[in-house]
Amino acid sequence: xxxxxxxxxxxxxxxxxxxxxxxxxxxxxxxxxxxxxxxxxxxxxxxxxxxxxxxxxxxxxxxxxxxxxxxxxxxxxxxxxxxxxxxxxxxxxxxxxxxxxxxxxxxxxxxxxxxxxxxxxxxxxxxxxxxxxxxxxxxxxxxxxxxxxxxxxxxxxxxxxxxxxxxxxxxxxxxxxxxxxxxxxxxxxxxxxxxxxxxxxxxx
Amino acid sequence: xxxxxxxxxxxxxxxxxxxxxxxxxxxxxxxxxxxxxxxxxxxxxxxxxxxxxxxxxxxxxxxxxxxxxxxxxxxxxxxxxxxxxxxxxxxxxxxxxxxxxxxxxxxxxxxxxxxxxxxxxxxxxxxxxxxxxxxxxxxxxxxxxxxxxxxxxxxxxxxxxxxxxxxxxxxxxxxxxxxxxxxxxxxxxxxxxxxxxxxxxxxxxxxxxxxxxxxxxxxxxxxxxxxxxxxxxxxxxxxxxxxxxxxxxxxxxxxxxxxxxxxxxxxxxxxxxxxxxxxxxxxxxxxxxxxxxxxxxxxxxxxxxxxxxxxxxxxxxxxxxxx
Numbered sequence: 384x385x386x387x388x389x390x391x392x393x394x395x396x397x398x399x400x401x402x403x404x405x406x407x408x409x410x411x412x413x414x415x416x417x418x419x420x421x422x423x424x425x426x427x428x429x430x431x432x433x434x435x436x437x438x439x440x441x442x443x444x445x446x447x448x449x450x451x452x453x454x455x456x457x458x459x460x461x462x463x464x465x466x467x468x469x470x471x472x473x474x475x476x477x478x479x480x481x482x483x484x485x486x487x488x489x490x491x492x493x494x495x496x497x498x499x500x501x502x503x504x505x506x507x508x509x510x511x512x513x514x515x516x517x518x519x520x521x522x523x524x525x526x527x528x529x530x531x532x533x534x535x536x537x538x539x540x541x542x543x544x545x546x547x548x549x550x551x552x553x554x555x556x557x558x559x560x561x562x563x564x565x566x567x568x569x570x571x572x573x574x575x576x577x578x579x580x581x582x583x584x585x586x587x
Numbered sequence: 588x589x590x591x592x593x594x595x596x597x598x599x600x601x602x603x604x605x606x607x608x609x610x611x612x613x614x615x616x617x618x619x620x621x622x623x624x625x626x627x628x629x630x631x632x633x634x635x636x637x638x639x640x641x642x643x644x645x646x647x648x649x650x651x652x653x654x655x656x657x658x659x660x661x662x663x664x665x666x667x668x669x670x671x672x673x674x675x676x677x678x679x680x681x682x683x684x685x686x687x688x689x690x691x692x693x694x695x696x697x698x699x700x701x702x703x704x705x706x707x708x709x710x711x712x713x714x715x716x717x718x719x720x721x722x723x724x725x726x727x728x729x730x731x732x733x734x735x736x737x738x739x740x741x742x743x744x745x746x747x748x749x750x751x752x753x754x755x756x757x758x759x760x761x762x763x764x765x766x767x768x769x770x771x772x773x774x775x776x777x778x779x780x781x782x783x784x785x786x787x788x789x790x791x792x793x794x795x796x797x798x799x800x801x802x803x804x805x806x807x808x809x810x811x812x813x814x815x816x817x818x819x820x821x822x823x824x825x826x827x828x829x830x831x832x833x834x835x836x837x838x839x840x841x842x843x844x845x846x847x848x849x850x851x852x853x854x855x856x857x858x859x860x861x862x863x864x865x866x867x868x869x870x871x872x873x874x875x876x877x878x879x880x881x882x883x884x885x886x887x888x889x890x891x892x893x894x895x896x897x898x899x900x901x902x903x904x905x906x907x908x909x910x
Contacts, residue, residue, distance in 0.1 A: 397643040397698060408740055413642070422644035426721060427740070429732045431638035435702065480615055480635070498592070503628045510625050545627055547594055547611060547620065 394431075396421060440471035452484065463487055498546065508544045508553035511535040515560035526568055529561040536561070594618060597720055598710040604808055608709040610720065612727060617699070619708060630706070632699055634731040639700040640724065642717045644693060691715070764892055767821050770806040771888035774828070777803060778881035785874045788864045800839065804832050820891040824884055831880045838873045 395402050399419040407414050413424035440457035443450055449459040451471035459469030465487040475482050478499055483491070491497030515532040518524035536558045540551070594611040601608050606622040617637075619630040697711035697720070711717045777799045784792045810825040845867055853861055864870060 394639055394641065394700065397641055397696060413644075424642040424717070424721070426640045426725060427735060428637055428639065428728050429735045430636060430702070431700075432735070432743070480633075499631070501629060503626055505626055506622075506624075513625065546592070546618065546629060547627075 394425065394427070396423060438472035438475070440473045465491075501546065504545055506544050507535050507539045507542075508549070508551065508557070511539075511557035512553040512560075515557040515564070519560070519564055525564040529564040529568075532557045532561040533565075592616075592618075597723060598716055601710040601712055604811060610708060610710045612723065615731065617724070619706070619710075621709075632701060632706070634728045636701045637699060637728055637732075638702060640721065641698045641700065642711070642714070642721070643696045643698075644714060645696055646694065766806060767810060767888060767892045770803070770810055770825065770828075771885045771892070773799065773803055773806065774881040774885035774888070778878045778885065781874050781877045781881075785865060785871065793864060797839065800832065800835060804829065804836070807832060818891065821888060824888045824891065828880075828884050831884075835877055838877070842867055842870065842873070 396416040396419060398421040399416060401416070401418045403423065403425060404414070404417055407416075407423055407425050408427060411424075413422055415422050440451065440454060440460075442456060443458050449469050451457040451459050451474055452468040453474045454471050457471035457473070460472050461470055461475050461482050462468065463470055463484040464481045465483050468484050470482070470484050474484055476485065476488055478488070478497075481499075488497075488500070491500050495501060511532040514528040514535070518528035536554045540554060543549075592613040592615075594613050597610040597612045597617070599609070606624050608622070609620045611618040611620060615634055617632045617634070619632070621628040621630075691713045692715045694712055695714045695717050697708040697717050699706050699708055708720075711720055777796070780792055780795065780799065783790065784796070807825045807829045811822055811829060842864075846864075849862055849867075853859075
């Protein structure tokens with residue numbers, strides 16, 4: 384481990400920005416900042432002192448050595464965990480302990496196939512529930528929104544909605560409400576049609 | 588590809604107007620979830636990359652603000668309008684967050700540092716929660732990175748020369764300054780309009796008032812809901828404005844109901860002359876109240892937005908340690 388720089392260069396008081404006193408690094412219950420008085424609790428981990436090294440690929444020395452897929456003149460160091468291509472240290476990307484190549488990373492980002500790269504998700508179950516509840520207040524939009532809520536429920540029933548544990552209760556509620564609204568519309572149309580028929584068939 | 592990670596809840600949900608934030612722990616990373624009701628955004632911090640976790644104690648004034656506002660609302664409501672529902676429901680509603688905040692214990696800000704970023708962990712807003720999170724996270728991170736022996740750290744600190752003051756990366760300038768300015772200018776416009784209604788009641792300016800009121804409420808909700816982006820003073824003004832706007836809303840509903848009653852009475856009595864708006868009971872105190880708080884909020888808000896740094900003035904982040 385090198386001691387070229389003081390760790391305080393990396394971490395300072397979160398309020399005044401001054402370097403933390405040495406005691407702050409080893410006091411588990413925290414200490415007040417001597418400059419501004421803000422109470423600080425600091426936990427440091429070995430990654431803070433890990434030297435930052437640039438990836439330097441080695442050049443091929445002998446005929447028949449495995450070369451990087453993207454840099455044919457560089458010696459391969461690892462294989463991509465996704466596609467198996469050989470990679471030099473420059474092309475190797477660490478993704479939560481997995482090594483992937485740049486093209487797999489790009490493909491995973493665009494297609495959404497790598498869950499570890501997902502940055503957001505649309506919660507379709509919440510959307511379906513919203514469509515099944517809010518428009519019902521104004522009544523007439525439910526004619527459009529209730530089928531949409533039903534469609535979302537059927538289409539995305541099997542898909543995980545969130546990265547976190549989540550039940551399907553919103554989908555169930557949305558579909559029940561949507562079916563009830565559609566039933567109401569059917570009943571209303573039936574009543575209107577039958578009363579219209581009665582009016583037409585009456586002798587007056 | 589890899590299967591879905593199994594997550595364990597680290598913190599309770601920290602709710603706000605736009606949704607909530609929460610922290611979850613997987614085998615190899617921490618997941619910061621920001622829920623916007625219909626969309627979830629994720630931020631991962633791999634245990635392997637975490638350099639430090641820093642917690643700073645802060646004073647939270649929310650409880651005091653809530654209690655004071657509760658009192659402020661109930662007094663005029665009782666005196667002017669005898670709106671018992673506001674007193675019975677409004678005050679407990681305002682006191683409830685104060686009680687919740689008081690129960691949560693002292694507040695804090697928790698930052699997580701990696702080689703490339705320093706992020707605020709919004710769900711960790713109480714010292715009690717921070718201590719629990721640290722108790723759970725420390726063994727998990729040490730299982731991945733190993734333990735940093737205290738002796739090594741002491742030796743390192745002793746052998747290093749003390750450094751001059753190092754500035755942390757400044758908070759990025761909020762990108763939505765224009766919204767704050769529009770909100771505070773709208774306060775000014777509405778104040779002028781309310782004064783106009785009181786001065787020229789026959790000018791029918793009152794028809795624009797509901798639109799402006801709802802625009803103000805919408806914008807104040809947006810500003811108050813941007814927990815991370817809005818500066819604290821702007822947020823405080825918008826939260827206070829929201830409460831005062833609610834009172835205005837109650838007042839408007841009251842006046843509207845009174846107006847409808849007058850109209851019905853006039854029709855029954857076959858009167859053609861309706862009373863002027865300024866003759867409505869408590870109209871002038873209500874107008875004075877609406878103008879006064881808007882002027883104060885608008886000028887305070889516009890002054891606060893003048894202090895904000897421009898987006899170009901943000902200094903580059905400080906480089907981490909690496910030898």
